[in-house]
Amino acid sequence: MDIKQVQELIRFVSKSGVNEVSIEEKDFKITIKTNQAPTYINATVPAPVMPAAAAPQPAAVAQPVAEVKAPAAVAQPVENANYITIKSPMIGTFYRSASPDKPSFVNVGDEVKAGQVICIIEAMKLFNEIESEVSGRIVKVLVENSSPVEYDQPLFLVEPA
Template sequence: MDIKQVQELIRFVSKSGVNEVSIEEKDFKITIKTNQAPTVVNATIPAPAPAPVAVAPQAAPVAPAQAAPAPAAATPAVAADSSNYITIKSPMIGTFYRSSSPDKPSFVNVGDEVKAGQVVCIIEAMKLFNEIESEVSGRIVKVLVENSSPVEYDQPLFLVEPA
């Protein structure tokens, strides 16, 4: 396994929310662990990774009870504003940042027009800064997360009025 493959594996672990990945070959062994709580991680990705599947059945009954209230609490706010808004959600667990550094302006603010593919925020996961792009074109109606706050997988970040 070369350094590029190791970097790709680290990117996969940070984006997918997997708690631990171990790979063993003839003369090579690597284990990548995150500091994330396993109950949240197992709820987000039980099937794709063979190793965590054994852990998932133990944590699965607990995880939906903890993970379900956050999206459920956000859903009434979305419904109250308008049903025609599109939600940009977090693709991973990490820390949400509205700008690339504290002294730089925010990527987007309420009222800004965004295009599909435009960077709207950064999520830091395992010391990697991942640019999150808008999947739709439209106008930012509401920012749902405070700057420097932890976010969960699939947590709503922005409301966008489609163009």
């Protein structure tokens, strides 16, 4: 089983919702387990109801407004609709370079071509080179070096060429 097959298997397990997959061949064995907890998003803000009952507390009103504005900052890439987002094809640890003493594969402002290695994601002790699917200019790196990434998490914003 080669790296591409392992990556596709990881993608399949992530998308299908299966908790565990084991494959055993003559000289190769792989087990993929997911421990993903469900993600809950609380879209309602109960705090505005409280100020209506207790009107003399303007400080309580200011705090929920700040909470409502925070998710709006997360939606900022929507404004950049002309940019293409390169997403993580797997769960693992994101690295911008091949080793700590090597330069980054790409930096903001660099031109990339389809098929060019842009980062590495370590998954199950395997270092997977992630290639750009588009040609263009790197506008923003969305993940810190050596940080964990999830499947389909945005990694880079690219302005297409």
